[in-house]
Amino acid sequence: MAPYLKKPALDPVWPPKGYQKKVEVTDADDWWILAAVHGRSDPWDLIVYNFQTRNADEVNWCLHHLVGCRRTTKDGKNYGFGKPCTQKQYVYIPPASWTPPTSEDEDAWLLVSRTLNSSAVKGMHVSLAGLGLSMSAHDFAKIGYLVNVRRIDVRLQRSHPHAAEYVPETDTMILSTLGESAVDRSMIVHEAVHASFDYRRSQGVYTGMIQEECFAYVVQMVYLQKVRGSTWPSSWKDFDAHDTWKAAWVIASKIRTNAQVTKEDIDNLRAAYQDSSAGRGISPDRRTNHNGIY
Ligand SMILES: [Zn+2]
Structure with a gap:
């Protein structure tokens, strides 16, 4: 099984605006770990900040096309960080004051x-x-x-x-x-x-x-x-x-x-x-x- 990919209706703004930090990610990272390390209680904060969507298929599209992910998670439904990948992989950390849009x-x-x-x-x-x-x-x-x-x-x-x-x-x-x-x-x-x-x-x-x-x-x-x-x-x-x-x-x-x-x-x-x-x-x-x- 391969992840479903859906191109977002709007091109994501990438890299996202006003980021505080650009961090390289490897297969030792996932959104939960990144959230914990960067003081976010909800990993979706980081996903929404990076890709401006909460749709899982669109997130997969972004991971594939923007981050260069090719490694799939165990259940095969999503992409994960690390090899195989097409490039050095980065995600962006928002300023502490940033909150997802309500x-x-x-x-x-x-x-x-x-x-x-x-x-x-x-x-x-x-x-x-x-x-x-x-x-x-x-x-x-x-x-x-x-x-x-x-x-x-x-x-x-x-x-x-x-x-x-x-x-x-x-x-x-x-x-x-x-x-x-x-x-x-x-x-x-x-x-x-x-x-x-x-x-x-x-x-x-x-x-x-x-x-x-x-x-x-x-x-x-x-x-x-x-x-x-x-x-x-x-x-x-x-x-x-x-x-x-x-x-x-x-x-x-x-x-x-x-x-x-x-x-x-x-x-x-x-x-x-x-x-x-x-x-x-x-x-x-x-x-x-x-x-x-x-
Ligand atoms: Zn004015």
């Missing part, structure tokens, strides 16, 4: 994927000469794609201090809610702008933190106007980023009506952001900490 993380991923692949987002093109930044339909499509193939990971953290945050170090978008309102979705669009500049970093695009932040708010407001209409809702008041939103809203309105965005509009937005709790204390020449998405 079903809520999957829900968050789906929400992000649907939002970024919606027609409202796909048709967007925002170019702001005053900041020297733009986000084309192609840029949005690219980020939607990177989410779909999980080069960008999505997690739900209900205790997260911000509505949403894109973390360039791990190429992860964190949501704090599974809400699906236009405002909730606009937070995803905002973070997608940061993700896009992280992606473009590997193409030599550098951005200043304040410049990119201001632009992300403008894109977010363009999205909100597209899906909610161009009148500022009277219910939007007394929230922390209110003045930033309002200044970005003015610019978004002008972009949508092809009116001239003035230097004063940009200065107002910059000032509002630097006066908000998010923007306070950020030095004007500080760069973003983007490192590319691989």
Whole structure:
């Protein structure tokens, strides 16, 4: 009997992102031993981290094609480490803080994927000469794609201090809610702008933190106007980023009506952001900490 192999629907990200250690494995190792040695109570943590699947046939496919396993286990149903094999064999150990995705993380991923692949987002093109930044339909499509193939990971953290945050170090978008309102979705669009500049970093695009932040708010407001209409809702008041939103809203309105965005509009937005709790204390020449998405 030979192991069943099933090619995963999505190519696994291999090696997995952000691993803490690369370890060579031999026939003295198995997932249970590796888990015990590396402080994991569940061997599936390591399997899911390496291959992004819990399906046994897909795991066998990964062991065969990615790790180069040819030795089968005693019952013949699975591959094991060690000879015979096609190459030196390695598996990857995640950072201690890494946890396997939960079903809520999957829900968050789906929400992000649907939002970024919606027609409202796909048709967007925002170019702001005053900041020297733009986000084309192609840029949005690219980020939607990177989410779909999980080069960008999505997690739900209900205790997260911000509505949403894109973390360039791990190429992860964190949501704090599974809400699906236009405002909730606009937070995803905002973070997608940061993700896009992280992606473009590997193409030599550098951005200043304040410049990119201001632009992300403008894109977010363009999205909100597209899906909610161009009148500022009277219910939007007394929230922390209110003045930033309002200044970005003015610019978004002008972009949508092809009116001239003035230097004063940009200065107002910059000032509002630097006066908000998010923007306070950020030095004007500080760069973003983007490192590319691989
Ligand atoms: Zn931001």
